[in-house]
Amino acid sequence: MNSANKDNGYLRNLYRSSSQGWIAGVCAGLAESYGQPVWLARIVMLTLFVFSGSLGVLLYLAGVILLKRRPLSAREAEPRQPKFDYGxxxxxxxxxxxxxxxxxxxxxxxMERYVTSNRFRYDKEFRDL
Structure with a gap:
């Protein structure tokens, strides 16, 4: 049984992107792995940095350390379908x-035309007989 490690992308195809990365490719690699647009991952990381400061930087550095750059032999991930179907x-x-x-x-x-018509009045009178 294969164990998850850095070399095999933790069995989840988690790598840093070598093609779309800006700094180290962490956001692009996560976005590719989870089938989301790269800009969304970057916005999330930027928001995390703005609101928490050092936590965003530490998580990014952890991604640089824990994720290996995508090797040429690794298959490109087919984009996953989003978890939610918005219809x-x-x-x-x-x-x-x-x-x-x-x-x-x-x-x-x-219905209003029928209720205000003479036919409704006649039908009502017949029912009341």
């Missing part, structure tokens, strides 16, 4: 909701 884009959901509201409005208008 349809917001614009499509808004259009579908607007269409449902229009249909509801049309049904309500038909």
């Amino acid at each position: 349809q884009p917001l614009t499509q959901r808004a259009r579908a909701l607007a269409e449902r509201m229009r249909e509801l409005d049309r049904r309500l208008q038909r």
Whole structure:
């Protein structure tokens, strides 16, 4: 059984990126490994640095020490599917909701026309007999 170590990417394809890295490739490597955009990993690291200062720097240095640069023989990771499925884009959901509201409005208008019509009054009188 293979044990997880630095040389095999901890069996999770965790390496520092040699192609997209700016400083040492830690953020880009993590983003590639988890199938997220690189800019998102950089924003998270920058936010962590801004709000915690030294913790962000220490985590980045730990990444430099613990993660090996991606070797040429290592397979490029297929981007993982995001853990959450957000469904349809917001614009499509808004259009579908607007269409449902229009249909509801049309049904309500038909009902109001019937309730205010003479036919409703006659139907009511027949039921009351």
